[in-house]
Amino acid sequence: MSIAEKMASYEDMVGPGITACLGCNVELSMRTALQILGPNTIVAVPPGCMGGVQSVGWADKTGMKIPVFFPLLDNTASMLTGIKKYYERIGRDVNAVAFAGDGASLDAGFQALSGAAERGDNIIYICYDNEGYMNTGFQRSSSTSLGSWTSTTPVGTKSHGKTSHKKDMPLIMAAHGIPYMATASPAYMPDLIKKIEKAKNVKNGLAYIHIYNSCATGWGYESEKSIDIVRKGVQSRFMPIYEFENGKYKLNIDVKNPISLKDYLYSMKKYKHVSEEQIAQLQEYVDEKWDNLKKLCDTSE
Numbered sequence: 426m427s428i429a430e431k432m433a434s435y436e437d438m439v440g441p442g443i444t445a446c447l448g449c450n451v452e453l454s455m456r457t458a459l460q461i462l463g464p465n466t467i468v469a470v471p472p473g474c475m476g477g478v479q480s481v482g483w484a485d486k487t488g489m490k491i492p493v494f495f496p497l498l499d500n501t502a503s504m505l506t507g508i509k510k511y512y513e514r515i516g517r518d519v520n521a522v523a524f525a526g527d528g529a530s531l532d533a534g535f536q537a538l539s540g541a542a543e544r545g546d547n548i549i550y551i552c553y554d555n556e557g558y559m560n561t562g563f564q565r566s567s568s569t570s571l572g573s574w575t576s577t578t579p580v581g582t583k584s585h586g587k588t589s590h591k592k593d594m595p596l597i598m599a600a601h602g603i604p605y606m607a608t609a610s611p612a613y614m615p616d617l618i619k620k621i622e623k624a625k626n627v628k629n630g631l632a633y634i635h636i637y638n639s640c641a642t643g644w645g646y647e648s649e650k651s652i653d654i655v656r657k658g659v660q661s662r663f664m665p666i667y668e669f670e671n672g673k674y675k676l677n678i679d680v681k682n683p684i685s686l687k688d689y690l691y692s693m694k695k696y697k698h699v700s701e702e703q704i705a706q707l708q709e710y711v712d713e714k715w716d717n718l719k720k721l722c723d724t725s726e
């Protein structure tokens with residue numbers, strides 16, 4: 426069965442009238458993940474673009490065909506844990522799932538997420554990483570990468586974008602020793618789908634999926650290039666696709682001959698200004714992360 430046929434056989438859990446920007450691949454990732462997770466799912470969508478596009482509802486209309494709730498920016502995981510525990514108590518096995526941005530996961534909601542991971546709460550936490558607080562005006566987050574333009578890391582004579590590197594959230598989550606952690610990309614849908622299926626089957630703790638998503642509006646590129654951009658991200662080794670399962674690391678997309686990082690960076694406005702020096706710093710960061718990941722995967726074999 427082709428991926429298209431497989432997906433067509435699952436019901437879309439997101440209601441009509443969602444107002445994401447044209448070509449938003451975060452919305453695509455959310456729809457796909459919820460299609461795989463199915464009707465026996467309760468979803469938490471904190472403030473951010475996906476809440477903002479009304480997946481959480483509008484006026485008296487719900488935005489999804491499954492129960493959805495709207496936690497605060499900083500308590501998604503703990504609120505979801507409470508909901509999961511309630512269902513466990515009444516004897517119902519439901520998928521308790523968060524679909525949250527990098528701001529809600531790496532920054533404001535990190536404490537709640539780390540706590541749920543450490544306690545072994547049986548929830549699925551999906552972070553969509555569009556490298557910033559996009560819904561409130563494209564501010565930087567700890568997931569924004571070095572050199573990026575954002576509205577709080579401007580570009581001009583005195584400032585040249587963000588001055589620090591991106592926080593390595595997938596590795597941080599794996600370091601919690603959770604049963605399942607994976608990175609994914611909408612440019613590699615069969616891989617993303619397989620990972621959501623795996624997360625659905627985890628019953629002994631927290632499953633964390635980190636989806637690298639781009640943002641046409643905030644990153645500055647034509648909306649039809651959304652998938653090309655994230656594919657370039659993977660193919661330049663900027664967005665490594667791997668998983669951590671039962672204590673072992675596995676590289677799922679081995680990029681043997683990476684495309685030029687400069688090509689990836691210059692394909693959007695947020696990096697158009699970066700200097701050769703910043704590109705070299707980014708290249709060093711990417712190479713170091715990749716080598717480290719390869720070592721983790723090799724020693725896991």
Ligand SMILES: Cc1ncc(C[n+]2csc(CCOP(=O)(O)OP(=O)(O)O)c2C)c(N)n1
Nearest residue numbers: 472473474498526527528529557558559560
């Ligand atoms: C404690 C708190 N601070 C600030 C806000 C305002 N706020 C709403 S959405 C948002 C951005 C969330 O960013 P992210 O989680 O990365 O999602 P994205 O907007 O990129 O989809 C912010 C700062 C808030 N809701 N709560």
Ligand code: SF4
Nearest residue numbers: 445446449474640641
């Ligand atoms: S601002 Fe970016 S992440 Fe938000 S809906 Fe638009 S394209 Fe999607």
